[in-house]
Amino acid sequence: MIRIYGELSKQDKKFLNQAIVSTLDFLTTRRHRKNTDVVLIIKEFQDHKYLGETTYEVLDGGHRKFTIHLAPSARNISKNPLIRYKKLLNTLFHELVHVKQWLNGELVQFQKSVRFKGEKYNFDPDDDLAYYGAPEEMEARGYEQYLYARFKKLVTQKPTEKPV
Numbered sequence: 001m002i003r004i005y006g007e008l009s010k011q012d013k014k015f016l017n018q019a020i021v022s023t024l025d026f027l028t029t030r031r032h033r034k035n036t037d038v039v040l041i042i043k044e045f046q047d048h049k050y051l052g053e054t055t056y057e058v059l060d061g062g063h064r065k066f067t068i069h070l071a072p073s074a075r076n077i078s079k080n081p082l083i084r085y086k087k088l089l090n091t092l093f094h095e096l097v098h099v100k101q102w103l104n105g106e107l108v109q110f111q112k113s114v115r116f117k118g119e120k121y122n123f124d125p126d127d128d129l130a131y132y133g134a135p136e137e138m139e140a141r142g143y144e145q146y147l148y149a150r151f152k153k154l155v156t157q158k159p160t161e162k163p164v
């Protein structure tokens with residue numbers, strides 16, 4: 001189940017919902033997505049330090065809940081949501097790659113270290129070089145533009161004509 005909170009029109013929430021559903025469908029399997037909730041909160045960060053942040057909780061009965069917090073896009077008046085939300089979508093797709101990493105068991109976070117695809121790394125959020133060079137971050141950044149292009153194609157392609 002997906003829930004979206006923020007000062008957005010119903011239509012824009014529907015658009016972002018489609019972005020989450022279609023991207024997670026592509027990145028993960030139905031089995032891995034089972035019992036998973038995604039909550040998207042669009043709200044200014046208090047210290048304006050981040051564009052996006054995701055937290056992961058395992059609830060009773062193995063139910064998983066991801067909370068993705070994104071900063072709203074800077075004022076953009078384009079009527080086209082693909083343009084209006086371009087920056088936000090890139091950050092959303094980045095965060096969804098982390099959701100994929102968790103769901104597929106590729107990423108395991110410990111207090112001071114991270115295991116990604118079987119290799120363990122020290123984790124220091126204040127070390128910029130370590131942060132940008134972390135393989136799970138490199139993977140997430142590498143996917144951003146591809147997932148945006150993919151979603152753009154999905155929402156702009158004409159519906160296929162039905163055979164008569």
Ligand SMILES: [Zn+2]
Pocket residue numbers: 094098136137140
């Ligand atoms: Zn990241």
